[in-house]
Amino acid sequence: MQFKPPLTIHTLREISSRTPAGSDARVLLWEIKRLHDLIVRLDWCVTQTQLRLLREGQSMDPTDMAARVLSTEPAVLAARAEKEKERAERQPPGSSWHIPPPGTPLPEEIELGVARHMRKNP
Numbered sequence: 001m002q003f004k005p006p007l008t009i010h011t012l013r014e015i016s017s018r019t020p021a022g023s024d025a026r027v028l029l030w031e032i033k034r035l036h037d038l039i040v041r042l043d044w045c046v047t048q049t050q051l052r053l054l055r056e057g058q059s060m061d062p063t064d065m066a067a068r069v070l071s072t073e074p075a076v077l078a079a080r081a082e083k084e085k086e087r088a089e090r091q092p093p094g095s096s097w098h099i100p101p102p103g104t105p106l107p108e109e110i111e112l113g114v115a116r117h118m119r120k121n122p
Contacts, residue, residue: 006074009036040079043070 007015012029019025046066053063070076 007032008074008078009033012036036075039070039073039075042066043073043076043079046070 012033016026016029019029046063050063050067053059
């Protein structure tokens, strides 16, 4: 069985506005929204755990697997795109900084990795 494309938050809002208050459909829409938000929060938790493990120099196998699964989730992709759009709007005009793609180590994480490597291989 082939699934239909996932509903976006905007589509859910449009359906909700056409649905009478108190109907079963409205209750289902709220549950879909809750699950959507849960997936986005889980993605945030996995990302934060990966950063912590990277800083501590530990293996990230379980979080890597979760990150791979979440990276294809439409709710996560939409939330990341929205966050990226908000960041771009806050960027000062003429600024040359950019936002690295998800999973790119931060400069301080790279420095930590170099420092650990230097300690191990003087």
